[in-house]
Amino acid sequence: NAGVMQNPRHLVRRRGQEARLRCSPMKGHSHVYWYRQLPEEGLKFMVYLQKENIIDESGMPKERFSAEFPKEGPSILRIQQVVRGDSAAYFCASSGTGDSPQETQYFGPGTRLLVL
Amino acid sequence: EDQVTQSPEALRLQEGESSSLNCSYTVSGLRGLFWYRQDPGKGPEFLFTLYSAGEEKEKERLKATLTKKESFLHITAPKPEDSATYLCAVHNRDDKIIFGKGTRLHILP
Numbered sequence: 001n002a003g004v005m006q007n008p009r010h011l012v013r014r015r016g017q018e019a020r021l022r023c024s025p026m027k028g029h030s031h032v033y034w035y036r037q038l039p040e041e042g043l044k045f046m047v048y049l050q051k052e053n054i055i056d057e058s059g060m061p062k063e064r065f066s067a068e069f070p071k072e073g074p075s076i077l078r079i080q081q082v083v084r085g086d087s088a089a090y091f092c093a094s095s096g097t098g099d100s101p102q103e104t105q106y107f108g109p110g111t112r113l114l115v116l
Numbered sequence: 117e118d119q120v121t122q123s124p125e126a127l128r129l130q131e132g133e134s135s136s137l138n139c140s141y142t143v144s145g146l147r148g149l150f151w152y153r154q155d156p157g158k159g160p161e162f163l164f165t166l167y168s169a170g171e172e173k174e175k176e177r178l179k180a181t182l183t184k185k186e187s188f189l190h191i192t193a194p195k196p197e198d199s200a201t202y203l204c205a206v207h208n209r210d211d212k213i214i215f216g217k218g219t220r221l222h223i224l225p
Contacts, residue, residue, distance in 0.1 A: 004159070033213070042120075042215040043160070043203070056211070091159050103148045103207045107159035 002027045004094050004108035005074075012114045013082050021077040021111045025094030032075045033093045033105060034060075034067060043091065049075060082115045089113075118143045118208050122216035129194055130224050137189040137202055137219045145209025149187050151180050152203040154218065160203055163189075194223045 005024040013019050025032050031050055035043040045059040049069035060067065064082075069075040079086055089112050093105035121140045129135055141149065148167050152160035164173045166182040173180050177198065179190040189202055201218040208214065 006159075035215075040217070042217040043205075044215075045213060048211075104150065104162060104165050105213065106162055107152075109159045110157075112157075 004092060004106055006092050006108035006111050008111060009109060010112050010114070012116065014116050015083055016081050019079040019082050019086070019113055019115075021079075021090050021092075021113070022074040023077070023092030023094075023108060024074045025092075026106050029094035029096055029106075031094060031096040032069050033095070034075075034077050035091045035093065037089045037091060037110075046077070079113075082113075084115045087113055087115045118206065118212070118214050120204055120206055120214050120216035122202075122204050122219050124219060125217070126220040126222070128222045128224060131195055132193050134190070134192045134194070136191070137221070139187040139189070139204030139216055140185060141187070141204075141206050143206045143208045143214070146206060147209060147211075148207040149182055150205045150207070150213075151178075151187070151189055152205065154201045154203055163202075191221070194221075196223045196225045199223045 004026050007022050033048050034046040037043050047060045047067045048056040052071050064080045066078045089110045091107050091110045093107045095105045119142045123138045148165050150165050151163040153163055154160045164180040169184045171182050177192050181188045199222050201220050203218045205213050205215040
C-alpha cells in the first residue's frame with residue numbers, strides 16, 4: 001500500500017492524558033500536513049512539516065500541541081493533557097518530492113480522537 | 117481574509133438527475149483549486165486540480181470547471197455510489213490551503 005497511512009484509526013483518551021497520532025506519508029513524499037476536522041466543519045490546517053523541519057505551524061494551538069517529522073520514521077502529532085474540545089478527526093496529508101512541495105495533497109484515513 | 121464557500125450544504129438527487137455543486141472563493145493569488153471526495157469515516161480522496169480560469173477537467177461522471185470567482189463540479193447522470201461529501205479547497209500565494217465546509221451529496225436509487 002503506497003498511500004498515506006495513519007494510526008491508530010481510533011483513539012480514546014481521558015482528560016489530562018496524552019494523545020500521539022502517527023502518519024507515514026506516501027512513498028517518495030517529503031512534505032506532511034496535519035488537519036483537524038470537526039463535525040459539520042471544514043478541514044482546518046494545523047501544521048506543515050518537511051523532514052526534521054517545521055515549515056508552518058500557524059494553525060496549531062500554542063499550548064499542548066506539538067508535531068515532528070524525524071529523519072527516520074513517521075510524523076507525530078502530539079497532544080498533551082487532552083481536553084474534551086480536542087475530540088475530532090485528525091487527518092494527515094502528504095505531497096511533493098525533494099525540496100519543493102507540489103500543491104496536490106493526498107490524505108490518509110484519519111485518526112478519530114475521543115476524549116472522555 | 118481568504119475564504120471558500122460551498123453551496124448547497126446538502127443536495128439530494130434521484131439517480132440519473134444531473135446537477136452542479138458550487139465553490140465560491142476569495143483568495144489572494146490563486147495557485148490552484150482542488151476538489152476532493154470524502155466518504156463517511158474516511159479521508160478526502162483527491163479528484164481534480166484546476167490552475168487557471170477556463171480550465172476544465174473530467175473524470176467519469178464528474179467535470180470540474182473554474183472561473184475567476186468560482187468553480188463548479190458538474191455531476192452527470194449520478195449513481196448512488198456517487199453519494200459523498202465533496203470538498204473544495206484553494207491554494208493561495210502564502211502557500212496556505214483553505215477548505216470549504218463541503219457539500220453532502222445523496223443520490224437516491
